[in-house]
Amino acid sequence: MVLNWIHAKDYTMDTLLLLDRWVIRYWMRECKPYNTAGRDYRADMGKALSRYPHVSHYCKRKAPECAEFVDAVLSLVPESLSLEEARAAETAILEYHQSFVVYAYPEVMEEVNYIRCWRPERLYDLVDLAGRIVLDVGAGTGRLAFAAAPLAKRVYASEPCDVMREYMRDRIQREGIANMKVLDGVATDLAFEDNTFDVVMAGHVVGDDFDRELGEMIRVTKPGGWLVCCNGDDEFKREEPNRELVERGFAFVRYESSEGGIIYNYRKQVVKE
Structure with a gap:
């Protein structure tokens, strides 16, 4: 692409x-x-x-x-x-x-089409966030985390880029958001205890190392909780969902974005013995 x-x-x-x-x-x-x-x-x-x-x-x-x-x-x-x-x-x-x-330059990133054209309803259609404890992995400018905050009990945004973390913190303070916290972290090494979150979500993060990334995300998710991969809107005409995620048990939702692209979002309920 x-x-x-x-x-x-x-x-x-x-x-x-x-x-x-x-x-x-x-x-x-x-x-x-x-x-x-x-x-x-x-x-x-x-x-x-x-x-x-x-x-x-x-x-x-x-x-x-x-x-x-x-x-x-x-x-x-x-x-x-x-x-x-x-x-x-x-x-x-x-x-x-x-x-x-x-x-x-987070202000530039906010104007990239996959963030600018995306709507929170795409996330809400994937998972019930009401009263949940939520983690956004690789949060970036906070597209998913800020969408979750009005509904969730608590939202944690994990982001390895310092400029992005400070950008989110400034917005939290500016908007008076009381239930959201920003922390350093990468998808393969999340600074949380096992079985902490009801929902663990990411967008444009999973894919470099499926085993390590999904392994960490599953580790911090409560039994019965949800993994969500909610992508932004763009112009790319994807012909099929991500085969690796489908083979790992993720269901998908397909839609045409406002940019004309074909978008696939994913969810999976976590089962632990």
Whole structure:
């Protein structure tokens, strides 16, 4: 799927100064590098960073495990590098990582269509939230958590990105929401006791490691509780539901989004012995 969430030319590598260690590590060590259309990821990263020594310093200090990579790509930069070449490389890197760039700018993320066009009724159609204790995993800007708060007894929003956590906390304070709390955490390592929640929900989170992600979500869900994967609205024409989730016992709801895309949402009741 080709995302069109940002205009990469409107951003700079200073974006990395707003991102967390795990994101820097992904950019520098874990992502699948491109090497197509005359562009090479490592060469582009070196050219992009060459204009921002303070960003290189930050990345090496924030994520020491990436220091060797940073030094290596900077060593590839030709002395004859022009400003235009450096800027083209920078734009290519930011375009490639646009789904992470928006993590630095929650107000921009809120305008991405899958959040902007989504309606809380999509969540309410999946699960009864009244009086429930709810966890939103990988909450982002809080699309699901804020939708759940008016109905639930208590809502916890787990989010690994500091900028997003602070964005949600500001909104909680601004709107006087008394039953919602924001915490750090990733889907594969949730900071909660076993059997804590009536509903554990996520959107656009599950899929990198089904066993670990769903294992943790099930662990913190009460027997008889619900797992919910409630996606946002977009323009992509999906031809079928996620086979992995269906094979793992999730029921699905299909609908056409306001953007014209075909959306599948999922739910599963947790049974424990």
